[in-house]
Amino acid sequence: MSLAATLAAKTINQDVRNRILILDVERVAGITQQAWWERRDLQKRYIHHETVIREPRTTIVCAKWYDSDEIIRLSEWDKGGRGQFLKAVHTLMSSADIIVGHNLDNADIPWLEGDLYFPRIGHKHKPNLPPLPPFKTVDTLKVARRFKSGVAFKSLNALCQILQIPAxxxxxxxxxxxxxxxxxxxxxxxxxxxxAGDVIATQGLYDWFRPHIKNHPALFVDGRDKLTVCNRCGSTTMPTSRRYVANVLSYSMLKCTSCGGYSRLSIEPERMSVVRGV
Known part of the structure; x- marks a missing residue:
């Protein structure tokens, strides 16, 4: 099966009601004053607040809704300047149920939350935006790390090249x-x-990884069997002969007919034992 066919088979069901946002950011580097006698003095130098000339800040945000081909391009040099840029980013993130990105949880999201609420040294804009509503995140870097040494290179570019996803x-x-x-x-x-290219690459990586994301946020699909749809792609699941075995209970297992991901049915578990190890 070709890569295109493989990714197409793993795409999210079009009936899913969640708003899924694929997001990536770019930043400008910070600048500090540094006094030193020898080069080794600069190793592991602690940066004091008083020495900062300019803090790093987000200057570009590109994103797309999972079910749309349009790339949203936002930057601080757009009309309205940094203030309008941050308002647009806030509105975009406020509309999302799930945000997807590579190294999202440790980079893009905390960076953006800092930009949305705190002034940045070296720029005159003072943000005054309300708190974002809650949303779930899917960090494809964290998914890659679950494979540990099974995949040695975990950057977005490396993973896309390994999997032959446009990078x-x-x-x-x-x-x-x-x-x-x-x-x-x-x-x-x-x-x-x-x-914008990173956003497209991230969606391809997200589609490839999704069957392996056992803790993917729940996807909502209307219909008679909405409680047993695949939590990864929202497609139909079918019972399997296998059972999910826990310490004391076992659960019926379902398998997605589209992406192939497994899930367990949390109703009517079978008790295997009353004994627990201590």
């Missing part, structure tokens, strides 16, 4: 970002397209 066509350049923030239109457009 990065460019690379991040710190100097290019400096020029973009200074108003260079060519560098601005190139960085935005680089970020």
């Amino acid at each position: 990065k066509t460019d690379e991040y350049d710190r100097d290019r970002m400096e020029r973009a923030c200074g108003g260079n239109v060519e560098d601005q457009q190139r960085l935005i397209e680089y970020c």
Whole structure:
């Protein structure tokens, strides 16, 4: 089966009602004052607040809704400046039930939450935005790490190349970002397209990984059997002869007819023992 056919078989059911947002960000680096006598003085140097000239900040956010082909491109040099940029990002994230990204939980989300609520040293804008409503996240880097040494390279670009998913066509350049923030239109457009490419790559990786995400947030589908749909893709599940064995109970197992993911049926478990090890 070709890669396109494999990914198509793993796509989310079109009847799913959750709003799933694929997201990626780009940032400009921070700048600090550093006094030193020898080069080794700079090793593991603690950065004091008083020495910061400019904090890192998010300058580009690209995203797409899972069920749409349109790439949403937002940047701080759009009309309205950084204030309008952050308002647009806040509105976008507020509309999502699930946000998907690579290294999302340790990078993109905390970075964005810092940008949405705290002023950044080196930029005059002072944000004043309300708290975001709760949403669930799917971090494809965390999924890759579950394979441990089974997959040695876990960056977005490496995983996409290994799996033959369309990946990065460019690379991040710190100097290019400096020029973009200074108003260079060519560098601005190139960085935005680089970020947009990562969004497309992330969705491909998400589709490939999803059958392996046993704790994927629940997907809601209307209908008679909505309680037994696949929690990964929202498709129909079928009973299997296997049972999920816990310490004391066992559960009926279901298998998705689309992505092939397994789930357990949490009603009417069978008790296997009254004895627990201590």
